[in-house]
Amino acid sequence: MLRLTGETLHVHFLGTAGALPTPQRNLPCIMVRRGSDTLLFDCGEGAQQQMMRARTGFTVNAIFITHWHADHFLGVFGLVQTLSFMGRTEPLTLYGPPGVHEFAGMVEQLSRNTVRFPVRSVELRAGSAVRFDGYTVHAFATLHGIQSLGFVLAEDTRPGRFDRERAVALGVRPGPLFGRLQRGETVRITREGQEVEVLPGEVMGPPRPGRKICYTGDTRPVEDRIRDVAGGADLLIHDATFDDRDHERAEEVHHSTAGEAGAAAAALGVKILALVHISPRYTGTAGHVEDARKYFPGEVMAPADLAMIEIGYAE
Numbered sequence: 127m128l129r130l131t132g133e134t135l136h137v138h139f140l141g142t143a144g145a146l147p148t149p150q151r152n153l154p155c156i157m158v159r160r161g162s163d164t165l166l167f168d169c170g171e172g173a174q175q176q177m178m179r180a181r182t183g184f185t186v187n188a189i190f191i192t193h194w195h196a197d198h199f200l201g202v203f204g205l206v207q208t209l210s211f212m213g214r215t216e217p218l219t220l221y222g223p224p225g226v227h228e229f230a231g232m233v234e235q236l237s238r239n240t241v242r243f244p245v246r247s248v249e250l251r252a253g254s255a256v257r258f259d260g261y262t263v264h265a266f267a268t269l270h271g272i273q274s275l276g277f278v279l280a281e282d283t284r285p286g287r288f289d290r291e292r293a294v295a296l297g298v299r300p301g302p303l304f305g306r307l308q309r310g311e312t313v314r315i316t317r318e319g320q321e322v323e324v325l326p327g328e329v330m331g332p333p334r335p336g337r338k339i340c341y342t343g344d345t346r347p348v349e350d351r352i353r354d355v356a357g358g359a360d361l362l363i364h365d366a367t368f369d370d371r372d373h374e375r376a377e378e379v380h381h382s383t384a385g386e387a388g389a390a391a392a393a394l395g396v397k398i399l400a401l402v403h404i405s406p407r408y409t410g411t412a413g414h415v416e417d418a419r420k421y422f423p424g425e426v427m428a429p430a431d432l433a434m435i436e437i438g439y440a441e
């Protein structure tokens with residue numbers, strides 16, 4: 127069923143470092159909270175402490191792991207322990223590339239006797255789609271030297287805008303009939319003594335796109351391959367391990383520079399670009415932001431750990 131009212135959509139940057147943590151930045155972990163759902167994308171060491179600091183609560187429904195480099199998954203072990211101590215009984219599902227079943231097995235084995243909820247696993251490949259209530263998480267292949275995925279969270283299309291005045295002009299009385307029209311039902315009313323039908327198309331505008339968030343995980347630029355799934359995203363969270371001066375190093379180790387992230391944002395026509403997976407070699411991110419802005423005219427941010435942004439509906 128189409129939802130009539132919008133859900134909140136918050137992105138918490140719980141970890142924005144790459145490879146090694148620093149005193150300021152934890153390892154990769156992006157939390158997306160939509161309505162009452164909470165998803166983690168990657169789960170670096172200490173993720174649960176970041177969740178405490180950000181006061182997000184612990185009701186994690188699912189964890190999506192981009193690839194099996196330890197900076198992206200070591201936090202699962204500690205988080206599972208913490209969730210168990212807090213009395214969780216609902217299953218937790220881990221989604222990831224091939225290797226995820228073995229990983230979930232290791233989590234269960236290491237946590238033997240202490241974890242009281244099932245840890246499930248679902249293997250994803252490029253093109254996999256995981257359906258949730260009101261949105262889908264799509265997986266795409268990235269270029270990182272090992273098998274790795276990026277993810278797009280895409281909301282379902284929303285119904286068009288309801289034209290209340292038009293409905294009244296057609297003789298529909300405000301009340302339950304409005305709701306039925308908004309849900310796509312045809313209603314019958316009496317107009318000037320005659321029974322007539324009012325069709326939803328007479329009072330509803332064209333369907334409106336849902337919101338979209340893309341998280342690349344670790345990768346060389348891949349925008350040419352992901353236009354279909356990630357084009358027009360509200361938020362692109364892109365690997366920007368290096369600034370543009372370290373371009374050669376980025377190529378060597380299969381990461382992106384901030385300028386490349388900017389070019390990807392421009393090619394995909396996104397609204398906001400967030401630069402993450404910042405190498406510990408940099409003390410600040412002003413250079414990263416500047417590099418990205420050379421290519422991308424939209425909003426660029428290099429979020430600090432615990433930064434949160436709310437994604438609104440485009441109107």
Ligand SMILES: [Zn+2]
Nearest residue numbers: 144145197344
């Ligand atoms: Zn990494």
Ligand SMILES: [Zn+2]
Nearest residue numbers: 193195270344
């Ligand atoms: Zn990696």
